[in-house]
Amino acid sequence: MEHVILFAGPMGAGKSTAIASLSDIPVVSTEASNTERDVVDKPTTTVALDYGEIGVGADEKVRLYGIPGQRRFDFMWAILRERARGMVLMVNNDAEDPIAQMHDFLAEFDDLDRRGAVVVAVTRTDLAPIPAIDAYAAALGDRMLPVLSVDPRDPSQMRVVLMALIANLETRAAMTGATG
Amino acid sequence: MVDTSVSTGAPGAPFAAGWASAATAVHGIRSFTTPMLLALEPAGLPPIVIDPRHRAFAWSLPISDFPAAPESVSVATQAVTPDAPPAFPLPGRPLDALLWMIGRTAFADEAAPWLVHGDRYRLSRWPNLTDLPHDSDELTMIAVLANGWASVPELAVATGVPRRVAQRLVNALALMDLLRVLEPEPDAAPPLRPRTERRGLFARLRDRLGL
Numbered sequence: 001m002e003h004v005i006l007f008a009g010p011m012g013a014g015k016s017t018a019i020a021s022l023s024d025i026p027v028v029s030t031e032a033s034n035t036e037r038d039v040v041d042k043p044t045t046t047v048a049l050d051y052g053e054i055g056v057g058a059d060e061k062v063r064l065y066g067i068p069g070q071r072r073f074d075f076m077w078a079i080l081r082e083r084a085r086g087m088v089l090m091v092n093n094d095a096e097d098p099i100a101q102m103h104d105f106l107a108e109f110d111d112l113d114r115r116g117a118v119v120v121a122v123t124r125t126d127l128a129p130i131p132a133i134d135a136y137a138a139a140l141g142d143r144m145l146p147v148l149s150v151d152p153r154d155p156s157q158m159r160v161v162l163m164a165l166i167a168n169l170e171t172r173a174a175m176t177g178a179t180g
Numbered sequence: 181m182v183d184t185s186v187s188t189g190a191p192g193a194p195f196a197a198g199w200a201s202a203a204t205a206v207h208g209i210r211s212f213t214t215p216m217l218l219a220l221e222p223a224g225l226p227p228i229v230i231d232p233r234h235r236a237f238a239w240s241l242p243i244s245d246f247p248a249a250p251e252s253v254s255v256a257t258q259a260v261t262p263d264a265p266p267a268f269p270l271p272g273r274p275l276d277a278l279l280w281m282i283g284r285t286a287f288a289d290e291a292a293p294w295l296v297h298g299d300r301y302r303l304s305r306w307p308n309l310t311d312l313p314h315d316s317d318e319l320t321m322i323a324v325l326a327n328g329w330a331s332v333p334e335l336a337v338a339t340g341v342p343r344r345v346a347q348r349l350v351n352a353l354a355l356m357d358l359l360r361v362l363e364p365e366p367d368a369a370p371p372l373r374p375r376t377e378r379r380g381l382f383a384r385l386r387d388r389l390g391l
Contacts, residue, residue: 003381056384116327129271134235137305144326146306157310159389163319164309166382171323 001060004083005165007050008109009090010101011069014123014152016050018090019064021158023052049076062162077108084109086117086165090152094128099139113143116172119165120147198222198253199286203355205255206230206279207294210357217258217267222250228278229267236272243273246281276356280312283352289344291332292351298364300329301350307358316386317341321349329362 007015020027028051050066065084067076089105091098102120106113120136136147146164150157202220209216209232221227225247228239266272283292291297303325320339324330330338336346353359385391 054385054388056381056388060384062381062385132235132271133274133308134305144303144306146309146326148306148308148310150310159391160310163316163382163385163389163391164306164323166380166385167319167323168326170380170382171320172327175324175327 003060003062003085004080005062005064005162006080006084006087006109006112007064007066007090008077008087008105009069009121010092010095010105012095013069013090013092014150015066015069015090018088018121018150018152018158018161019050019052019066021152021155022054022064022162024055025053027052074108081109081111084112084117086119086169087112088119088121088161088165090121090123090150092124093122093131093149094124098122099131099136102136102139113145115169116145117165117169118145119161119168120145121150121152121161122147123150123152125149126151198247198250199282202253202255203282203286203351204293205257206232206282207292207355209257212259214259215262215264217260219256219258221254221256222247223252225250230275230278231267231272232275233262234266234270234272235275236266236268236270237275237278238268238272239278243277243281246278248281248285274308274311276307276358277311279356280307280352283355284348286355287348287351289347291347292354295350295354296361296363298331300331300334300362300364301325301353301359302329302362303353304358304360307353307356316382316391317345318349320382321346322353325353325359331364 007019009015016027016029028049030049049068050064052064054062054064056062065080067080087109089102089109091102091105095101106118109118112118122133122136125133133147133149140147146168148161148164150161152158205218209218215233218230218232219227220230225245226240228237230237286292303322306322306326309319309322317339321335321341324335324338332346332350333343335350336343339346350359
């Protein structure tokens with residue numbers, strides 16, 4: 001049995017680091033030179049996928065896929081969206097308009113959003129305390145998704161993010177009779 | 181900052197020593213039209229200053245030094261004008277982290293006094309759990325309240341925890357102002373399905389990660 005969890009979000013939000021914090025195995029990364037240094041000043045970025053996994057039992061795994069942040073790779077989003085059980089949407093709080101970015105990604109993954117299968121993980125709040133976490137929740141309106149601040153380098157915080165995602169999507173499924 | 185000052189924690193008090201009046205004061209000033217600052221001073225420790233306008237607090241100690249059962253807590257309030265400068269340099273520390281600690285302990289296993297027996301609750305937003313020490317039962321209860329209405333007994337049944345554990349969580353979330361309230365309807369159908377999936381992926385991952 002396998003469970004696919006996507007890590008989505010704009011370039012520089014910490015997706016690769018988050019997967020490394022959770023994975024049992026060394027993360028398989030496919031990175032290449034960042035041609036958009038004007039957007040995010042880092043030398044490499046995820047072009048295809050990051051992959052990590054958590055073994056749950058002898059034949060059960062949680063597969064963690066980091067998908068590329070740049071829209072020119074959004075064909076990869078469609079491939080994985082169908083298999084995904086849930087998604088960690090990572091946004092960096094020091095971006096120009098991180099709440100708008102959250103909305104953009106939720107629109108792309110609205111099927112997961114509707115199932116309550118998304119957790120919003122806000123990074124770099126130490127560098128940019130505004131907008132506050134409350135502002136993300138307020139922007140979501142009636143959609144009751146977990147919004148958590150996180151340091152993606154911290155495995156204990158990433159475990160909280162993952163467990164909140166699973167708790168919410170399983171509870172939603174149990175209370176609506178939907179399949180998770 | 182001394183407009184009013186009370187001290188709680190007398191021996192034999194029905195609640196956990198100290199924090200009950202502090203919690204009641206924090207909750208009470210929400211209904212005031214004038215903004216208020218609070219200073220909470222647990223016995224033997226430096227004061228905690230709260231500026232509710234900014235949902236922030238300042239304390240010279242780490243939150244891990246929060247005393248669960250101080251001998252007493254003095255509470256002082258001060259009215260300020262809406263445009264008065266913040267009580268401390270912003271952003272300060274997130275107020276939810278303090279209210280989570282106070283709310284879980286202030287009334288022991290009893291309901292906070294402003295809660296009405298039989299009311300049902302639903303989450304208005306998720307607490308920032310990476311900032312709050314919690315266990316998997318509390319996470320499960322929060323997920324239930326995020327997805328449906330539940331009274332305290334219903335929440336306990338739905339998640340398989342003792343009622344007193346559910347009560348403490350509801351006390352904390354109510355103090356953090358994260359709950360919507362639905363008054364009881366005599367003929368209303370139970371809002372929750374029976375127990376959520378206890379051996380689902382959540383439970384297996386919890387065991388696997390040692391949480």
